[in-house]
Amino acid sequence: MKTKSFNFLPIIILLLAGILFTGTDSFARPPKKPKNIILFIGDGMGVAHVYAGISVNDHPFFLKQFPYSGFSITYSADSYVTDSGAGGTAIACGVKTKNGMIGVLPDGTAAPSITEIAHRNGMSTGVLSTSTVTHATPASFVAHNSGRGNYEDIALDFLKGTVDVFIGGGENNFRSRADGKDLSVDLKAQGFDVVYTIEDLKASKSSRIAGLLAKEHMPTVLEGRDGALEEMVRKATQTLSQDKDGFFLMVEGSMIDWGAHENNIDYTLAEVTDLDKAVGAALEFARTNKETLIVVTADHETGGLTIPAGNLKDKDGEITVNFSTKGHTGVMVPIFSYGPGAEQFSGINENTFFLNRFLKLLKIKK
């Protein structure tokens, strides 16, 4: 009968290898917890929107470089198909609410958002969008209102001091108001640098910036907005990263939804590509910073987009698309994540799961 002897050699080698790996900088493990979080929301961006972008694109799609992906289930408190108010609120505040509401529970009581909680815990915060900053998605991170259309009331919530950098359209909601107030005066009194052009935004040295880059929504990419969102991300990360306590930044590609509502694939694709380039700017920051988690998702799918035919042979690719509705749909939307804690965003999740994951990773409480 043969006796088995336990061989310690492989274990010793493994231990030695472990010591060598952890002891060398180039092999040092990345931190498990992020200090900063950048959350991208492609409004209306389903899997087909992303893959249409990948198929026809002229640049190496940055989203393809994300190591983890998952899905988010988007129904609201009162509808299988959510709107951007309830969808944004679920992501920002971790609660399901009724369509048309922002930052509140179905009964109208305020639900704290990740932005507010991060601010209360000493972090810096930012919100960027290509629509007015008072529109449903960005508003869900800043305001509390049972009516997403109360834009002038929502603008007042930006005076509460919970957001240090906000950039997008919407100057009129702050300065051409029914109550006659000019909120830029109040913002300046609070130490905000209020800027109205990309040039002034780039030149700003302030730690608090209100960028109102259009009277209403910003132009679409096809109308000439190309590159603006990327610049907004660069400025926001540069400004917010001055805070040693870390930052939370939400970036919305608002118009993917609008292109899809119009069933206009050129419009939709230009906006998806634009968001991906803004994601590229965030990746560039995160690769150097190393303590930044990036999560990219959507509030819902728009258009019921499908791609029944296509080819990837041409340099630019070619696709045939079908939209099945002019509205939103109830299908799950993708999540892509990169950086410390990224693995926490895989699998199939309710859209309310983001907030608790963020708080746990940042080690902060409501």
Ligand code: MG
């Ligand atoms: Mg939106």
Ligand code: ZN
């Ligand atoms: Zn929509």
